[in-house]
Amino acid sequence: MSPEKIKQWLLSLQNRICQMVTDEEGERQFIEDAWTHTQGGGGLTRVLTEGAVIEKAGVNFSQVHGRALVAAATARHPDLVDCPFEAMGVSVVIHPRNPYVPTTHANVRFIQVTRKDGSHHSWFGGGFDLTPYYGFQEDCQHWHDEAKAACDPYGHEVYPRFKKWCDDYFYLKHRNEPRGIGGIFFDDLYEWDIEKSFAFMCDVGNHFISAYQPILRRRKSLPYGERERAFQRYRRGRYVEFNLIYDRGTLFGLQSGGRTESILMSLPPAVEWKYDWHPEPGSKEAELTEVFLKRTD
């Protein structure tokens, strides 16, 4: 398994995700920014903004070389300290305009470290998760079904493990609240051989598209008004809080001299913070936290 083959697959995934978004968007196209990383490597950021359906979407490919992983990444692997690495991945955030369409995030990544003796240690990571503003049982069911379908060929223990990892990761401790309804999340995946891990990463990427596109399609034309937009702006504040306080990819990216605009393209376009605001009990806004953000199976 050559890194080049993985890179080509990642670039094709980026294309297919952008195609899915523009198919549903209809009006606007992605703009592209190629950039280079200070330590070597670079990326191709693709961003679509102010569309009819999509308020902001970022689909970023990056391939970064470095002389050493950050301390947090080598804590469990002391043999990898001060070893050069290559990291590549695709990350996606889609903020639709219609508040009835959930925001979504997906990421797949491959990291390869070259030890002092020339041998390699490599692993995969990734996943996808969904952040609705208004809940629909049908959408949640479909989302989790697709997540399960991506995992099941790799063993029956895979889905429950990576689903729980997702729930644990996308959690705002200071709010005592999950970021959304979850999905799957995995990291440090090297226990399988590289072919199996790569196949799994491909399945995760493919199932992200089949998980999100039907939801986007069936909710994008629902009528909404200022009430729903205001709630969407308010809830997007939680998204910002998560990404800037907890998200490891965001914080490591900023600390390691990554391209700020590509990293922070995940932030929502328009956001509001209101002091100690709570939706009316029993309202459709209250249903989000009372029903959909409760942990269930």
Add this chain to the structure above:
Amino acid sequence: MSPEKIKQWLLSLQNRICQMVTDEEGERQFIEDAWTHTQGGGGLTRVLTEGAVIEKAGVNFSQVHGRALVAAATARHPDLVDCPFEAMGVSVVIHPRNPYVPTTHANVRFIQVTRKDGSHHSWFGGGFDLTPYYGFQEDCQHWHDEAKAACDPYGHEVYPRFKKWCDDYFYLKHRNEPRGIGGIFFDDLYEWDIEKSFAFMCDVGNHFISAYQPILRRRKSLPYGERERAFQRYRRGRYVEFNLIYDRGTLFGLQSGGRTESILMSLPPAVEWKYDWHPEPGSKEAELTEVFLKRTD
């Protein structure tokens, strides 16, 4: 110097700052929330929102007891590990509606730790800083003059030292950009006797009011339109980035189980993120980063 005397002064400062804000606001009043901390103590949060002049202002008094300071706070004082402490302070963030009025932040705080042998170690911290959207030389001059006036009675080295500390602290490394035009910042102040330190903290609090009120008064009625509001929402994104990524008070507060709504009352009401946006060179928006956010004396 009893903690009770410091507390009474902090409560009076909170009152005077709220009075200054409502004097300039004219329409809306502060609401009050008294709250208790999980580890003991509590606070009085006062928030004014959706005013004619003030879009959001928070003036928070808090007094928190704890069994031990966080590790970062005892790194330079190993004799204070696992010693109970008391922390009290007032923190202020004012987000005016008019984009020609800068956002401001101020904070004064007192921490007292009781060592195992019953002796005390206590220190003061605080400061104030200004975050304009559009720059006015006259306002910057007045702001820094007041900051200097607060410091000069305590020694000529005080102002340059605490001004630099402010510039260093309120800096967004991932943007290579200061948050605003600075002011003064100090922490761990125990090198003076407690009377002198307390007097200094009082001067800092008093000069914050005389630094900000004239700026608020002379800019609050300037005409503005959607262009200026959009730029204000965009620049407020930087404020959110600083507070959630770097600000120690915010992060320690959230980690130590502080009251989330009181801590995050510092976040601006309406914010926008735009991908890789830059103001037109030579525009009054570009002047902010090209002139006012350059470090000068």
